[in-house]
Amino acid sequence: MAFHHISVLLKESVDALKIRPDGVYADGTLGGGGHSAMVCGNLSEQGTLIGIDRDTVALQAAGERLRGFECKKHLVHRNFFEIKDILAELGIDGLDGAILDLGVSSPQLDDAQRGFSYHQTARLDMRMDRDAGLDAWQVVNTYEESHLADIIFRYGEERYARRIAAAIVETRKKKPIETTTELSDVIKNAFPPAQRYGDKHPAKRTFQAIRIEVNQELEGLDTAVRDFVQVLNKGGRLAIITFHSLEDRIVKNVFADLAKGCECPKDFPVCVCGKQPQVKLITRKPVIAGKEELQDNNRAHSAKLRVIEKL
Numbered sequence: 001m002a003f004h005h006i007s008v009l010l011k012e013s014v015d016a017l018k019i020r021p022d023g024v025y026a027d028g029t030l031g032g033g034g035h036s037a038m039v040c041g042n043l044s045e046q047g048t049l050i051g052i053d054r055d056t057v058a059l060q061a062a063g064e065r066l067r068g069f070e071c072k073k074h075l076v077h078r079n080f081f082e083i084k085d086i087l088a089e090l091g092i093d094g095l096d097g098a099i100l101d102l103g104v105s106s107p108q109l110d111d112a113q114r115g116f117s118y119h120q121t122a123r124l125d126m127r128m129d130r131d132a133g134l135d136a137w138q139v140v141n142t143y144e145e146s147h148l149a150d151i152i153f154r155y156g157e158e159r160y161a162r163r164i165a166a167a168i169v170e171t172r173k174k175k176p177i178e179t180t181t182e183l184s185d186v187i188k189n190a191f192p193p194a195q196r197y198g199d200k201h202p203a204k205r206t207f208q209a210i211r212i213e214v215n216q217e218l219e220g221l222d223t224a225v226r227d228f229v230q231v232l233n234k235g236g237r238l239a240i241i242t243f244h245s246l247e248d249r250i251v252k253n254v255f256a257d258l259a260k261g262c263e264c265p266k267d268f269p270v271c272v273c274g275k276q277p278q279v280k281l282i283t284r285k286p287v288i289a290g291k292e293e294l295q296d297n298n299r300a301h302s303a304k305l306r307v308i309e310k311l
Contacts, residue, residue, distance in 0.1 A: 084231060140210065167189065281308055
């Protein structure tokens, strides 16, 4: 299917980077190239864009979208967690700005074959990188019950995690759970009858949890954010868009930690720790989508943008 994705908080995030025409900028979650296209539109021939994505379909689509821009472009099939290695391999010393749009892109959700959606029947997959070894089928059919329950509770913040894990294990004793809709039915039936119908689908949180586990979305995010700050040039900015409370909490806490200076007890007459802030907070409260964007793009409802600047 065609890779068509509506970028969330597009203008707000790119404007926040304060792009220099000859600067070097990274889009760590390239997707269909929406944010990158706006970045490239602000760059001259001397400017550079580094687009990173784990999804080869996204890279191909973004490559087509960015073809007409005059800036230098490097499109890389990697995880943005590897930003230091990527820059070293490209021979680039630092970045003047970077943007990360976390979460799953609309085409990945909408393409039934990718196995992300509980609304469409497909083999359990959920891999952003189709070359990755771990998929949703393995998580659902091979993880121990206690491990499953922990993942569903921790990554999905699901109150019925133990019931769901027990139901999955009981079902797979008879035969493996093969498809997204089979799993969705198991989850729904694990809920108390009165809780099976409402505004949110019963499987939503569990599918989110399994997707995060498959793609290791939170494992190492703290370190990755710090790595991006380290490779920023002085005055460079990092803009991160999150879509659920778990990843937003990590980003918020890392930004706050890096913006904090002296940690000495308040009753010390002088600082002895010597700690200096590495960044300043550009957004003390997250930027959220406006009414017009919310009407046009349902995915924008949970989006939060946070921005920092390297000191």
